[in-house]
Amino acid sequence: MRIDIITVLPELLKSPFEASILKRAIEKGLVEVHFHNLRDYSTGNYKQVDDYQFGGGAGMVLMVEPIDRCITGLKEEREYDEIIYMTPDGSTLNQAVSNEISLKKNIIILCGHYKGVDQRVRDMFITREISIGDYVLSGGELAAAVFCDAVIRLLPGVLNDETSALTDTFQDNLLAPPVYTRPSNYKGTTVPEVLLSGDFPKIEKWREEKALERTEKLRPDLLN
Known part of the structure; x- marks a missing residue:
């Protein structure tokens, strides 16, 4: 399995993948996890990835352009089974969803931030929206780490005793x-x-x- 994670805070995400079961799964070659800093896909001098929302209101919104560049570039290299957006208003993550996603080959995870992403991102690219619960985090990074842990531990060979997950x-x-x-x-x-x-x-x-x-x-x- 290959997981590409798009985020504005890659440093917040990396540590869970550098220890325990997730690290072992990566070292065994059972999963590849790649982090993509959304600011690398911004063309402005200040690497801007967010802006004020149309119509007014508090909170910044992740812009469509850098997300489009990142996802389009990844899709040019391979086909993806799912492009997942981590968001509080998505479908609640459960074991059945984890089981289903663990059977996929390539997935992209987009981490929301601030007030979320421009709706056109959701309309144009996202195939599934997932929440880890009815509460709001500062961003989707920690939710993505939880989701990845739930999925990766189900891959054959990750756990020492594969019957444990069953x-x-x-x-x-x-x-x-x-x-x-x-x-x-x-x-x-x-x-x-x-x-x-x-x-x-x-x-x-x-x-x-x-x-x-x-x-x-x-x-x-x-x-x-």
């Missing part, structure tokens, strides 16, 4: 069951006996029951 919360519209590790007895609090039994059919049945129980209690909306 049992994550939300994969089957259920919350994950409780998990335990050593010691089996800590200050009088013990691990459920079934998990120590070695009887894997019983263990699996217990996990399914606990997953359903937790979901009914904490997120009943997922069962609807």
Whole structure:
């Protein structure tokens, strides 16, 4: 997979990709992540990428021209499956969306900033708009990092145990069951006996029951 991220703050985005699972995925050659500073596509002396909105009102708007130059230049080099705009008014990111995007080959992510982007960018280029929640950030960079983490960890070979992602919360519209590790007895609090039994059919049945129980209690909306 190749991910091209367009941003006015590439330095804000880079650190998550220099550690942990994301770094390992890049080093293994399982994903390429490229950052494109939108100011590099501005032709003005001051590298301007934003301007006041027509009609008045508070907040600056990212201009269509530099975004057009960047996206058009990238599309001349390869075909893209999706051009995604990170925006609070997009469709909420969930596990199903992450699963779907993880199957793509090439994607572009545009990070919004200030008051957003000129609507013509959304009309001309964007194929999907994604939000990570009903709140507003200073820009789309942190949202893009969250989105990339959710997608990249699903790529084959990224996790040491590929079955781990299949049992994550939300994969089957259920919350994950409780998990335990050593010691089996800590200050009088013990691990459920079934998990120590070695009887894997019983263990699996217990996990399914606990997953359903937790979901009914904490997120009943997922069962609807």
